Amino acid sequence: MSVDAIKLLGTALAIGLGALGPGIGIGIIGGKAVEAIGRNPDASSQIQTNMILAIAFAEAVAIYALVVALIIKFV
């Protein structure tokens, strides 16, 4: 296979497999946050703030994978 073909494959695999873990992680974080709000609706704004923060961390791992994919494709 030519180098260009393997580059395209590498790009797709990098972001495809790299988005699996963070997807599951963000789902778990969201689920637990909603459960906590259901148990204690008064603390809802605090829980929401912490949830947004935790989701940004989990998403950062997906962004690392995206940066690797972009580097493979465009450099």
Add this chain to the structure above:
Amino acid sequence: MTEKKIVEENIKHFDFKFLTEMSKISIKAEPILNIGNFHIPNSLFLSFFVLFGFSIFAFSYYQASKAKKKNKFYYFVNLILKRIYSFFQSALHDKVSVFFPLIGSFFFFIILNNWASLLPGVGSLLIKVVEHGKIEYFPIFRGNNADLNTTLVLAIISVLFIQYSGIKYLGFKEYIKKFINFSNPINFFVGILELISEISKVISFSFRLFGNVFAGEVLLAVMAFLVPVLVSFPFLLLEVFVGFVQALVFSMLLAVFLSGAIAKHH
């Protein structure tokens, strides 16, 4: 000659042009001006305007705070600042007034640069640059956080400031005891892991911010050329939200690491 050829002949004589086809996406920010040996890249050029605008805003807030009768602008900015201050107070309980100048500056710097990269004209106004004898067209503006240099600088300053604050508040010996600890073998390895995690903080800070903003730019460019009508609008709103969240996450993470560094060891 066909119409297209006449237009192209005329465009070659101009220095600027608008984007008419899919732009070349490059991770490196392209230099548009060379002063001696120093290249001014297009991301730095945009940040000059952001800095100028924010200086005017800050100066007018200062003038309004000194006036006898405070106007609505002063109260509005006060409202925003108090919200941000109390948000960081939940992480840094009583040291927030010491660290807020730096953390607040990082927050405003990142959010204004992220939002400035969404203005019309950023990434689509091109300028002609002669590089090694070849004529190339580069965007004249580019988001400042889409350049790895900026985010690396912010990350290195953050991590060095965390170390400096730890040493200042705990003393050198007690701060080093967090990393080099000979009491028992487990603590020794935990100390080595803490050292490695400090270095990985640089990479994680810089790549989180760079990746989010650069991937957002690529997404907007690709969406605009896949479906040229109206589809870019929800992605533009997403980018506004992502810019805000990334500024929040960077500053909040810095605040949390600071509060961890100045806390006593167990």
